Amino acid sequence: MNGGRVGRRIIVCDGAETARLWNRIGAGPNEELLWVPRENESRARPPGFRALQGGLSEDAFQKLTPLATDEYALASDDGPWARTAIREIAKVDPDVPILVLSDLLSDEDLPHHACVRRTGLKTLIRDDVDDEFDHLSNLQRVVQLRTLLDSRERVGILLQPDPDPDGIACGYALRAILGRKRTTAPLISFGEITRPENRALVEALGIEVHVISPDELEEMDGLVLVDVQPNVFGDPPPERLLKVDAVIDHHPERTGYDALIRDIRPNYGATATIFTEYLRASKIEVGPRLATALLYGIKSDTQYLGRETSRKDMMSFAYLHASHSPALLRRIERPALPLDGLRALGRALAKAELRDGIHMLVLGRVREDVIPQVADMALQAEGAEWAIAVGQVGSNLVFSVRNVGYVRAAGEVVRAVVEGLGVGGGHRSMAKGIIPLKAFREVYGTVDREQIRSALFDAFTRAIRNNQD
């Protein structure tokens, strides 16, 4: 065991050609480069290497005065050579770690050894080269965007109506990439942000999204659509959207419009992943606010790296994670609860009911964003498989549903509960439903707390049971 200290790495290359290839990489501070000449090749010493005196033999490895911290790398594509080397090294130290670097040998070609790992030699470099070319093509996109838009006075960044975190974060990132301010690159939308979580995002980050009418697009000297394509705005879309400067999106590619720059990657889980790659490729420093916005964009579009997540989403998420602000993220995901919301929670907890794994809290009149937070919390109750938080918001009954994940889809259950009464939907473990008070009253007569509790409890029990059949 090397106890955390860096041990000696002994790198043994099979023949001059491999040694010369390695020589380009050079030796690290704790690395010793050795080579074993092949039978028919010149004995000219590759620079930086010394010959393993005595060839592949126990004796030769013994002469290296083995230390307990030694590690070996063997570079060879020759099976018998690698097998001999491993056996002879093991005679000196049966537990020494050995890395075999070979592009032709497989794990099965190697003899049993306590600690051996094989990987490709050229493929190590190959992977990095591929990554670098990916960065290069992302950089090229950024250069194209800047070249196209730099001379324009005002560039509108158009998001979908009722923008979601992915779209908002991408608009914010595009502005940073173009080196512009909110006045010269406003984020615009035809519909305001309604979801409380998304409003929390723009408030926490200090981002403004301007709601405009399609006519106001004429005031823009440039137009870029992010996380959306023109078809979303109508079929056919408004005239001004038939020809735009750029579209950057991850939804399936649509036709029927012209864009000078079109970067659409349907295999990505979030457009924020594309923008993270742009930022990374152009070496723009990503501050905590931008990193948090993009990270939250990826997180919410992929449902925390769940369904439809690509390797690229994971890589961008990891890249952003290093510079995001956990405090800011918490503020977005858990907006501050208002005092009267907490009082409503207190009353609801006093009368909470947990039966058949269903934990239901009836809140009365509350601010809408209190409801999902209470549902999250209610799921933590011992024995709860489902949590339902219900509150009155305006003239509606709004409820948030959570489940522990191993049971059936929350979205399905909510759709069954609201059928014929209101609207609802969601995913496997989270869902939301809205029933107008008027509709509830028509069916159940009154809208008091007890009536809400018993009606919804029955409806959920039925829906969950049916969903599990």
Ligand SMILES: [Mn+2]
């Ligand atoms: Mn998206």
